[in-house]
Amino acid sequence: NAGVMQNPRHLVRRRGQEARLRCSPMKGHSHVYWYRQLPEEGLKFMVYLQKENIIDESGMPKERFSAEFPKEGPSILRIQQVVRGDSAAYFCASSMDRNTEAFFGQGTRLTVV
């Protein structure tokens, strides 16, 4: 079991470009969570998805950010028209079921220049 896989590990984007972050959950896991972490800060919940459904996106900014978890393939966190303030580490976690252990990927470090 390869664990939760995120790619890319590092992503540099110019202001105004789009960023696509991918997360493949652990085998057998159908629940995916995305978090944002600024340097020296905690993990801020963004969105919780199950296959083909967004369960809770209360932590996601209303504009420019979107997430999906299609029937086939990884979960995608998409940030349109990136700004410098989007620079952060974005972590994905997956769990087999709600209220069970969640395991984190290695994160994608987004830098907006």
Add this chain to the structure above:
Amino acid sequence: GENVEQHPSTLSVQEGDSAVIKCTYSDSASNYFPWYKQELGKRPQLIIDIRSNVGEKKDQRIAVTLNKTAKHFSLHITETQPEDSAVYFCAAPKQAHKYIFGTGTRLKVLA
């Protein structure tokens, strides 16, 4: 509310001493409480967790205690070692699905 309060924000202990980190949650429906350790530049890693049907769980030098009445739970690390130095996060799933993390405790073990 959705807050998970975590204290202290920083903690320095001498090697061999014990460290205790406390978290308080607000959602009385929460029944699963994990603790994560995050080393610099790395992913958070689950180190121990507890469910609400028990009051304490221990794994070698690490233990977690839960007081459901008071809505708080604590991480205890005994005989601390330099490699325990990291940031520790508690979490309290809200509405049985959404992990809300505490603000983190930066633990420094002094050799």
